[in-house]
Amino acid sequence: MQPLAAPVHGELSKRLDLLVISELVEPGSRVLDVGCGDGELLALLAEKRGVEGRGIELSQSGVNQCLARGLSVIQGNADTDLVDYPDDSFDYVVLSQTIQATVHPRRVLTEMLRIGRRVIVSFPNFGHWTVRMSLGFRGRMPVTENLPYSWYDTPNIHFCTIRDFVQLCRDVEADIERAVALDVGGTRMTLNAPWWFWNLFGQQAVFLLSHPDRPKPSG
């Protein structure tokens, strides 16, 4: 099957969103990476930003790769295990390219906002024009190198568009401190573009959120 748009190399685009995330993180902070995979982001953050990192990962191979890298990782599930973490126990809680694979994205986001003083979420934008073309003109669910799964075997059960995510942030009363969209080439899109433009041409997005109004727990 020939993808409609020039395919983006999955590895390259993934690395780019991790670089964007690492620039959003203050040096020396405490970071929890939810769905940390083989620990690539945590290793990058430790090296570039001197962070104290922790990870949660579902897959055995990911956990063992993290262990071998010297990272502290817990084999667990974003949907069920975030409740175990105390309030405000991290400076940042990161969910990179994982929210679309969670069973309860809203609950996961709420838990992350509880655990971290700031939250960083990156996700593939389902509103990208190539996705719309595939659905709108071909009438088929998109399968690209960046989204390589068929609809029946995809782990990605909760795709959203950039505008959908902005709405979710409003619903859970999170402040959007910063948002970055990357186009197919991985270039950062102009900051002053309107949401509709990002939603059409951003292939993936990175959001930095906070929860200024939540009362701090006492003691």
Next chain:
Amino acid sequence: MASYRQSIPVDGASQARSEADTPSSRVMRFGLDQPLRLDSGQFIAPLQIGYQTYGTLNADRSNAILVCHALTGDQHVASDNPVTGKPGWWETVVGPGKPIDTDRFFVICSNVVGGCMGSTGPASTNPETGEPYGLDLPLITIPDMVRAQAMLVDALGIDQLFCVAGGSMGGMQVLQWAVAYPERVFTALPIATGPRHSSQNIAFHEVGRQAIMADPDWRGGRYLAEGTSPRKGLAVARMAAHITYMSDEGLHRKFGRNLQDRDRVAFGFDADFQIESYLRHQGLSFVERFDANSYLYVTRAMDYFDIAADYGGRLANAFMGSKTRFCIVSFTSDWLFPTVESKTVVRALNASGASVSFVEIETDRGHDAFLLDEPVLFASIRGFLSSAAAARWK
């Protein structure tokens, strides 16, 4: 399928008997001036600790790993057992080039206080009477075992252990080390264990103890002095316990409903089924090597274990401020120390801000999986220790 008769040295029982006072291993003796203080308020003095070491201690004495053995284990972790003649109980993990690499680390393993392989226990001779202690030995707890290990580690001139590792009751000791001596434990590797003994686990232990004490040859604990041995009681205790070390799925895979040396059931109470024959063998070979009173003491130590109880019921408080790196391992089919017990520790460590990794290994081999050939376990230990070593000696 062959019946489970393996060679036990003919003098197994007498060899086991002599190990209590004069072990075929290294021995550390502490005189009356260095008593072991017990949680019960009593003391043991003089104190003897039977232990083994493997590998070489480096110049700054920083490469020591203390391995803590499980309920009926001993110090012979990576060398032949003097009583059974079998290989050490963790030779899959400890040895040259193994996940706990003795080419790199100095490995220490000591028999627990209350045991019967050379550390002071109920089978040891009470110097005051010249007879075995029997039930005159004060009750021992997991913290008591760890306090004795700390005396040994002190005597060996080691300030900080690079790692304390162990499974099951050994894992309890690992957690206790991390709580009692956080600055002396660089990394902690508790496997298939929990922060307390559950009600169900206490119940199984009580069945075992009652089986021993119901044996007329137990003689109120004075069987050694009276020249008897509660073999039947101890064998039944072992049989009951052994079931808890395996999983239903694993038992079914290994034995199913297969018959032992026969084509049909014999309409009697002989061992018709392979699982019966297997358990009987486990029971019989156990009594050759283990002291019945010691079994009472070490099971009781596990029952009393409850870290949170000493910290106002909050486990996280026990680990507050800990700099130790933890790697916690559980097995999916372990119902004696199920994953939820490990996760309780993980949650507490997270709450206290400690550095913790957690691995749940998929296997059908139940609690005993930590003693068996589990490649994911080996990879986890290897990865955790080598990265911690890189951080320790960077």
